Amino acid sequence: IIGDALIGQALSIELQARGVNAHCSEQLPEKQNACVYLGGLREVTDDAQAIAINREAFAVARHLAPRLESGRGLFVTVQDTGGSFGMSNMDGRRAWLSGLPALVKTAALEWPLASLKAIDLETAGHDPKTLATLIANELLEGGGEVEIMLTASGERKTLRSVAEPFIPGKSVILAGDVVLVSGGARGVTAACVAEWARDCKARFVLLGRTPLSNEPACCVGVTDEAGLKRVLLEQARKQGHLPTPAELLSRVREVQGGREIRSTLAAIEAAGAMARYDAVNVADNNALQVLLADVHKHWGPVSAVVHAAGVLADKRIAEKTDAMFNQVFDTKVQGLRALLTATQNEPLKLLAVFSSVSARCGNTGQADYAMANEVLAKVMWAESRRRPGLVAKSFGWGPWEAGMVTPHLRERFGALGVPMIPLSDGARMFADEMSAAQSEQVELVLGGEPRPEALLFEGASARIQTLEISVARQSHAYLEGHAIHGQPVLPLVLAAEWFSRAARSFRPGLHLVALHEVKVLKGIRLGGFENGGNRFLIEATPV
Numbered sequence: 001i002i003g004d005a006l007i008g009q010a011l012s013i014e015l016q017a018r019g020v021n022a023h024c025s026e027q028l029p030e031k032q033n034a035c036v037y038l039g040g041l042r043e044v045t046d047d048a049q050a051i052a053i054n055r056e057a058f059a060v061a062r063h064l065a066p067r068l069e070s071g072r073g074l075f076v077t078v079q080d081t082g083g084s085f086g087m088s089n090m091d092g093r094r095a096w097l098s099g100l101p102a103l104v105k106t107a108a109l110e111w112p113l114a115s116l117k118a119i120d121l122e123t124a125g126h127d128p129k130t131l132a133t134l135i136a137n138e139l140l141e142g143g144g145e146v147e148i149m150l151t152a153s154g155e156r157k158t159l160r161s162v163a164e165p166f167i168p169g170k171s172v173i174l175a176g177d178v179v180l181v182s183g184g185a186r187g188v189t190a191a192c193v194a195e196w197a198r199d200c201k202a203r204f205v206l207l208g209r210t211p212l213s214n215e216p217a218c219c220v221g222v223t224d225e226a227g228l229k230r231v232l233l234e235q236a237r238k239q240g241h242l243p244t245p246a247e248l249l250s251r252v253r254e255v256q257g258g259r260e261i262r263s264t265l266a267a268i269e270a271a272g273a274m275a276r277y278d279a280v281n282v283a284d285n286n287a288l289q290v291l292l293a294d295v296h297k298h299w300g301p302v303s304a305v306v307h308a309a310g311v312l313a314d315k316r317i318a319e320k321t322d323a324m325f326n327q328v329f330d331t332k333v334q335g336l337r338a339l340l341t342a343t344q345n346e347p348l349k350l351l352a353v354f355s356s357v358s359a360r361c362g363n364t365g366q367a368d369y370a371m372a373n374e375v376l377a378k379v380m381w382a383e384s385r386r387r388p389g390l391v392a393k394s395f396g397w398g399p400w401e402a403g404m405v406t407p408h409l410r411e412r413f414g415a416l417g418v419p420m421i422p423l424s425d426g427a428r429m430f431a432d433e434m435s436a437a438q439s440e441q442v443e444l445v446l447g448g449e450p451r452p453e454a455l456l457f458e459g460a461s462a463r464i465q466t467l468e469i470s471v472a473r474q475s476h477a478y479l480e481g482h483a484i485h486g487q488p489v490l491p492l493v494l495a496a497e498w499f500s501r502a503a504r505s506f507r508p509g510l511h512l513v514a515l516h517e518v519k520v521l522k523g524i525r526l527g528g529f530e531n532g533g534n535r536f537l538i539e540a541t542p543v
Contacts, residue, residue: 002028002060003039003078010132011036018140019470019532028063033073035060036139040079040100041123041131047337050096053079054333054371057100058317058325061107061367065318068111072466076117077104078135083122083151085159086378087443092386096333098378099371101147105362106370108146110316115466116146124152141475143501144465144540161360161445169437172349172391175201178295178302179350180343182207182282182335183309186257188400188426189354190264193306195427196434197273203299204268204275205291207309210257211279219255228252282309282335288342302346307336307376308354314365325368332372336379350434351383352393357445360396377443384442391439398447400426421447465540467502471526472533479526490524490536502540 001008001024008024015022028035037060044050057077064075077100082090086098101118108116119138123131134150142148142156149157173179177200184193185206193204218231232251236243243251261277268275280287295302311331313324336353358366359373377394384392402423410420421429429446471490473480479488500512528534 001036001038002026003037003056004041006128007038007041007131007135010128011038011135014129014132014136015139018136018474019472019535020140028060031067033064033067033071035064035074036076036078036135037100038078040077040081040097041121044091044093044097047093047096050093051333051337051375053097054099054103054329054375055325057103058367058371061103061317062320065107065111065316068107068114069316069318070113072113072115073111074115075104075107075111076115076119076139077101078119078121080123081120081378083120083149083155085120085147085149086381089385090382092379092382095378095382096337096375099329099333099375102359102362102370102374103367105146106358106364106367107317107362109362109364110318113466115468117142117148118146119148119150121150122152126152140468140470143504144467145504164438164441166432167437168432169435169439171200171435173200173202173304173434177202177304177349178205178299179203179304179306180205180207180295180302180339181306181308182339183354184208184306185261185264185277186210187260188397188402188423189306189308190260190267191402191423191427192308192430194264194267194271195424196431197268197271197275199431199435201271201273202304204273205295205299205302206261206264206275206277207280207282207291208261208277209279209281209309210254210261212258212261212277213254215255215258225252225256228255282307283330283338285338285341288338292342292346302343303348304350304352305339305343305348306352306354307332307339309335310354310369310372312366312369314369316365317367320368328368329372332369333375336376340379340383348387348390350391350393351380351387352395352434353377353380355394355396355443357396357398357447360445380442392442393433394443395430395433396443396445397421397426398445400447419448465502467498467538467540469498469536469538470533471529471536473529475533476529479529484523484525488526488529490526492518492520495524498536498538499540502538 001012001022012022012024037057039053039056061075064073067073079097079100081094081098082088085101086095104116104118121131121134138148138150145158147159179202181193181204183189185208197204216235218235219228222228222231229248229252233248265275265277278291280291309331311328313328315324353376355373355377356369358370359377362370380392380394384390399420401420482488482491496515496518500515504512526534
C-alpha cells in the first residue's frame with residue numbers, strides 16, 4: 001500500500017485484521033506483484049500536483065508490469081474525485097488527476113491474469129480508519145467491476161455507457177466569432193473544422209507543430225512520395241549536399257504537411273469562413289500569449305477553444321519510457337492546461353476536446369494516451385461547472401477510417417463488430433454536436449458502443465476476471481446458523497451470487513437473467529470460520 005501514509009497505515013491494519021498480509025510503504029519493494037495505490041486521495045493545492053499523481057501511478061504500474069503481464073497479482077488505484085469519477089461537484093483541481101482509471105483499464109487488457117480495480121472514494125472529511133474500512137470492504141467484499149464509485153452517503157455505483165439520440169439545437173458560435181483550434185490544420189480534425197465552418201462561418205485560428213514555409217519550386221506538380229524524394233534529392237545534390245534517408249523523408253513530410261495545411265485553409269475559406277495558421281507549441285504558455293495578442297489585434301477576443309492536438313507512442317506499460325509517456329501525455333494534458341491559462345480572461349462560449357474511446361475502455365499500448373484523454377474528459381466536467389453558461393464537450397472518438405488503421409486492424413475491428421468512422425460522417429457528427437441542444441452531455445463517445453472487447457488487445461478471449469473472497473465470522477456472521485453438526489457450510493445461493501458477480505463484471509451494462517448448469521458436487525465446510533476465515537477464488541472468462 002503506497003501513496004498516502006495516514007490512510008495507508010489504517011488500511012494495512014484493517015486488512016491485517018482480516019487475514020491479509022498487507023503493509024504500508026513509501027515505495028514498492030522490488031519484485032512486488034500487488035499494490036493498492038492511494039495517491040489519488042492526497043490533497044492537492046494546484047493543477048501541477050494533481051497532474052503529477054498520474055505520472056506517479058504510471059510509474060507504479062510499470063514497476064508491477066514485468067510480473068503481472070503473465071502472472072497473478074493486483075493493482076488497485078484509489079482516488080477522490082467526488083465519488084463520481086469527476087462528474088459531480090468537487091474541487092476542480094482534482095480533475096487533473098483523473099487519468100488513473102484509464103491506466104487501470106489499460107492494465108486490465110495487458111495483464112489478463114491480474115486483478116485490477118479503480119476506486120473513486122468520496123472522502124467527505126471522514127477519518128483515515130473509516131476510509132480504510134470502506135476500501136477494505138470493497139477489496140474483500142466488492143464485485144469484479146473495474147470502476148467503482150463509493151459516495152459519502154454509502155452508495156456503491158459503477159459506470160455504464162448509454163446510447164442517446166442526437167437532438168439538433170442552435171449553435172452558440174456565430175459568424176465572425178474567433179475559434180482557437182489546436183491540431184486543427186491536418187488529419188481528421190481538419191476535416192471536422194472544415195465541415196463545422198460551413199455551419200458557423202467563424203474565424204478559425206489553427207495551431208500546429210509544422211512550420212509553414214514556401215514549397216520548393218522543384219516539387220510543384222509532383223504528387224507521389226517517391227517523386228518528391230527524387231526531386232528533393234536532385235536539388236540537394238545540386239547544392240552539394242547528400243541527405244541521409246531520414247533527412248530526405250523528413251523533407252518530404254514537410255512538403256506534404258504544408259500542402260495539407262494549405263488545403264485545410266482553402267477548404268475553410270471555401271465554406272464561407274476565415275482561417276489562419278500558426279506554428280505554435282500548444283504547451284508553450286509564452287508562445288500562446290504572444291499569439292493571442294496578435295489574434296486580438298487583428299480579429300478580437302476568442303469565443304471558443306477546441307483542443308485536438310495529440311501524438312502516439314504505443315508501447316505496453318512494461319516497455320514505455322518516461323520520454324514516451326511525457327510526449328504523449330503532455331501534448332494532451334499540458335496543452336489543455338496552457339490553453340485554459342491563456343484564455344482564462346476570454347469570453348469563451350464553447351470549450352471542446354478531442355478524446356478517444358481508449359479513455360473509456362483503455363487500450364493495449366496506449367496507457368499514456370488513454371490517461372491523458374481521461375483527464376481531458378474530466379476537466380471538461382470541471383470547466384462546465386466552473387463557468388456557468390459555457391458549453392463544454394469531450395469527444396471520445398472511435399476508430400477513424402482515415403486514421404492509422406492497417407488492413408489487419410480493420411479486419412480485426414470488423415470481426416469485433418466495431419464500426420469504423422468514415423471521414424465525412426465523423427466530420428458531420430462533430431459539426432452537429434457543436435450545435436447540439438444537449439449541453440448537459442459533457443462526455444460523449446462517438447462512432448460505436450464502447451465495449452471493452454471493442455478495443456484491440458492480445459488475449460482478449462483469455463481474459464480472466466478473478467474474485468478473491470474471505471468468509472469468516474467477522475464478515476459473514478449470519479452463516480453461524482447455516483451449519484451441519486455445528487460446522488458452518490457455504491450456502492449455494494452465496495456461491496451463485498459470487499458467480500453472477502464475476503460474470504456481470506464483464507458486462508456491467510446488462511442485467512443477469514439466469515444461471516444455468518449450476519451443480520453442487522460436494523458441500524464446502526467452513527473450517528476457518530472462527531479462525532482466520534476461508535478464502536475462495538472465483539474465476540470467470542468470456543465466451
